[in-house]
Every structure is written in C-alpha cells, then in structure tokens.
Amino acid sequence: MNRRDFARTLGLGGLAAAAGTAIPGCAPQSQTFADKHYYINRGYHQIPKLRLSTDRIVKETVGLRPYRPSGPRIEAESLDKKTIVHNYGHGGSGWSLSWGTGNMARQLVLATGQRKIAVLGCGTVGIATARLLQESGCDVTIYAKDLPPNVTSNLATGTWSPASRVCDPNVARPDFRKVWEEATRFSFRRFQFLLGMNDIACWVEEYNVHTEPPQSNPAMGSELYELPGLVPERVALTRKEHPFKAGFVTRRSNMMFNIPSYLHHHLNDFMVFGGKVKVQEIKRLEDIDALPEQVVVNCLGLGAKAVFNDAELTPVSGQLSCLIPQTDVQYKLNTKGANFIARKDGIFLGGNGIVGNWDTTPSKEQTEKVVGVLQKLMAEMRG
Ligand SMILES: Cc1cc2nc3c(=O)[nH]c(=O)nc-3n(C[C@H](O)[C@H](O)[C@H](O)COP(=O)(O)OP(=O)(O)OC[C@H]3O[C@@H](n4cnc5c(N)ncnc54)[C@H](O)[C@@H]3O)c2cc1C
Numbered sequence: 001m002n003r004r005d006f007a008r009t010l011g012l013g014g015l016a017a018a019a020g021t022a023i024p025g026c027a028p029q030s031q032t033f034a035d036k037h038y039y040i041n042r043g044y045h046q047i048p049k050l051r052l053s054t055d056r057i058v059k060e061t062v063g064l065r066p067y068r069p070s071g072p073r074i075e076a077e078s079l080d081k082k083t084i085v086h087n088y089g090h091g092g093s094g095w096s097l098s099w100g101t102g103n104m105a106r107q108l109v110l111a112t113g114q115r116k117i118a119v120l121g122c123g124t125v126g127i128a129t130a131r132l133l134q135e136s137g138c139d140v141t142i143y144a145k146d147l148p149p150n151v152t153s154n155l156a157t158g159t160w161s162p163a164s165r166v167c168d169p170n171v172a173r174p175d176f177r178k179v180w181e182e183a184t185r186f187s188f189r190r191f192q193f194l195l196g197m198n199d200i201a202c203w204v205e206e207y208n209v210h211t212e213p214p215q216s217n218p219a220m221g222s223e224l225y226e227l228p229g230l231v232p233e234r235v236a237l238t239r240k241e242h243p244f245k246a247g248f249v250t251r252r253s254n255m256m257f258n259i260p261s262y263l264h265h266h267l268n269d270f271m272v273f274g275g276k277v278k279v280q281e282i283k284r285l286e287d288i289d290a291l292p293e294q295v296v297v298n299c300l301g302l303g304a305k306a307v308f309n310d311a312e313l314t315p316v317s318g319q320l321s322c323l324i325p326q327t328d329v330q331y332k333l334n335t336k337g338a339n340f341i342a343r344k345d346g347i348f349l350g351g352n353g354i355v356g357n358w359d360t361t362p363s364k365e366q367t368e369k370v371v372g373v374l375q376k377l378m379a380e381m382r383g
Pocket of ligand 1: 092095124157281299300
C-alpha cells in the first residue's frame with residue numbers, strides 16, 4: 001500500500017484528527033460555520049480549557065523557598081581541620097540553578113585535593129552536587145534527615161526560572177550577577193542532556209495572560225537577571241491568535257521538570273555509581289566535625305539557617321494545589337494572582353510567596369483565591 005492509498009483508507013479527516021490539527025479545507029463544515037472561533041482555539045494555538053473544581057484537588061502543600069537577599073551562598077570556609085563548601089539559599093531558583101551552583105561547589109571541593117566527600121542534604125541541590133562530584137571521581141556520601149519525597153524540592157512547581165526570588169538586586173553581592181550567569185549557563189546546558197529521558201525534563205508552552213501590562217517585582221530578582229539566548233523569547237499574541245479575554249498575552253517555550261521522576265532518576269543514578277545515603281540529622285557543628293570525611297558540602301537548604309547560624313536566610317512560603325492530570329492540558333499559564341503547570345503527576349496551581357512565613361499549613365483562602373482566578377479566566381475563554 002503506498003502513501004496515497006494509506007491516506008485514502010484512513011480518510012483525510014481521520015488523519016487530521018489523529019494528528020490533532022486542522023488540515024486547511026478539511027475541517028468538518030458544521031464546526032467551521034457553527035463556531036467562528038474554531039480556527040482560533042482549534043487551530044495553530046491549541047489551548048484546551050482546564051477543568052477546575054475543588055473536588056479535583058487531590059493534594060495541597062506549602063513549601064518554604066530558602067531565600068537569601070544577597071543571593072545563594074557558594075563559598076568554602078574552614079572549620080577546624082575540615083573544609084566546608086557552602087551551596088545553599090537558592091530561593092525560588094533551586095531547581096534551575098542546581099547543576100550550575102553544584103558545578104561551582106565541585107570546583108571548590110576539587111581544589112582541596114580530597115576525594116572522599118560528604119554532601120549534607122538530599123534535595124535537588126544536594127543530589128546534583130553529589131552526582132557532579134561522582135563524575136569527577138569522588139567517593140560521595142549524602143547525609144540528610146529527610147529524603148525525597150519529604151524535601152522542599154518536592155514541593156516546587158518545577159520550571160526553568162533561574163531568576164525567581166534568587167536575590168534582592170539592591171543588596172546582592174557585587175559579583176553575584178556574574179556568578180548567577182555562569183551557574184545559569186551551566187545548568188541550562190546540563191538540562192539539554194536530560195531531555196528525552198522519560199520526560200524527567202522537557203519543554204512546555206507557557207502563556208502569560210494579563211488584562212494590563214504585567215509589572216515585575218524588582219526586589220525579588222527579576223528582569224535584571226534575564227539572560228537572552230537560552231529559552232526562546234516571549235512572543236506577543238494578537239487577539240486572533242489566542243482564545244483569552246485578556247489583551248496582553250504572550251507565549252514562549254520553557255523547560256520544566258517532572259519532579260518525582262526526576263529526583264528518583266538522579267538519586268538512583270547516584271547509588272548506581274557507588275554513592276551512599278545516610279539518614280542523619282545534623283543538629284550542630286560538632287555533628288559535622290564527627291563525620292569521617294574531611295570535606296563537607298553544605299546543601300541543607302533552609303536547614304542551613306540553624307546549623308550555620310545564617311541570619312539572612314529566610315523562608316518564602318509557596319502553596320500549591322494539585323489537580324488530577326487532564327490529558328489534553330499540557331501547558332503552563334501565568335496570570336495575576338495565579339498560575340498552573342501540567343506535570344505528569346498532576347496539574348499544579350500556585351502563585352503566592354510570603355516572605356518570612358514558616359507555617360506549612362495550606363490555607364483554604366489561598367486555594368479558593370487561586371481556583372477563583374483561574375475559573376474566571378477559563379470561563380471567559382473562547383472555543
Ligand atoms: C512553591 C515553590 C515553587 C518553586 N518553584 C520552583 C521552580 O519552578 N523552579 C525552580 O528552579 N525552583 C523552584 N522552587 C525553589 C526550589 O524548590 C528550592 O530552591 C530548592 O528546592 C532548594 O533545594 P535544596 O536542595 O537546597 O533544599 P531542600 O530540597 O530543602 O533539601 C534540603 C535537604 O537538607 C536536609 N536537611 C535540612 N536540614 C537538615 C539537618 N539539620 N540535618 C540533616 N539534614 C538536613 C533535608 O532533609 C533535605 O534532604 C520552588 C519552591 C517552592 C516552595
């Protein structure tokens with residue numbers, strides 16, 4: 001059977017439906033005339049509506065971003081006979097920057113000449129750092145009081161956002177822009193090698209939908225820390241190109257991380273390459289002194305505050321509500337007061353950040369606010 005016969009057997013309409021696209025001139029006539037928005041919301045920019053109701057929410061969490069206004073701490077210091085390499089305080093950018101700052105920590109470790117290394121912490125930063133050290137021939141043991149899924153990293157949205165709440169540019173260290181750029185570039189390149197691995201990292205379409213030109217918040221690390229040329233630029237869409245009621249709509253492709261499978265994959269790799277994991281709480285510096293390794297990498301996230309007496313480290317809480325996955329919804333959307341992202345394990349609604357809040361109890365008001373904003377936006381969508 002040749003290609004033309006195959007097409008005839010299936011019927012062109014069947015092929016179009018299978019591909020999920022409208023072949024010009026082949027769309028069912030009734031649909032074309034019954035719905036003038038057919039080509040808007042069923043054409044090039046397919047944006048299915050999210051089915052939103054509180055009974056579809058299966059999980060709610062509050063995670064605490066480890067925020068330092070001066071930026072993450074990446075440096076080495078001596079503690080008696082040991083070297084401590086700090087790698088913590090990534091704010092809302094820990095997923096994105098994990099490989100980049102992990103690489104910086106690796107350089108500081110290798111400079112000591114030691115190869116038997118302790119990594120404190122088993123979140124995304126600790127795991128990435130431990131893997132990089134293994135790649136450089138180190139014998140690594142991770143010490144952590146909690147392992148995935150019971151880590152802050154498991155409570156994140158999981159998008160490429162290397163400048164999100166990463167610092168306050170007004171008080172950031174003078175060299176921080178340079179450090180951030182180096183970490184961002186290294187991480188971005190590393191993520192390209194993780195694409196196609198059972199979707200632990202993948203690309204997603206991201207829409208920003210606003211009724212007024214969106215304002216950024218410079219105090220939380222913002223456009224000052226944009227790096228053109230990595231992910232594609234945002235493209236403004238005209239009203240004919242999107243189904244939303246809002247007048248300011250952009251689209252771009254962005255990277256995202258399917259958090260549970262990503263953490264599982266890398267922790268597994270760590271152990272396949274001979275890494276050891278010990279469940280242990282570090283309460284004070286003496287506990288670090290008692291470890292057999294001479295070089296210790298501190299990836300404790302917010303836990304570093306108490307152990308290293310870091311007055312600057314502050315939580316910025318963020319609440320997420322997880323909806324049952326919806327097969328046709330495979331995009332990310334940001335609007336004023338709310339956002340959502342479709343991951344493999346669910347559709348995560350969020351959008352808040354409360355500086356200095358240690359309370360991890362989900363708030364009903366916050367859930368209702370986010371659901372309300374998104375329900376209205378969906379109800380007003382054409383198509
Ligand atoms: C709602 C929300 C959304 C987010 N979205 C994104 C996003 O889209 N993109 C992005 O890049 N980032 C995002 N982040 C930020 C990101 O999740 C964090 O920056 C990142 O998880 C920090 O990772 P970590 O490994 O440093 O810390 P953690 O994941 O907290 O890991 C710390 C580890 O140290 C251990 N530990 C702590 N204290 C001790 C102790 N005393 N003794 C022994 N072990 C200890 C813990 O058990 C854990 O194993 C988000 C965060 C939140 C809360």
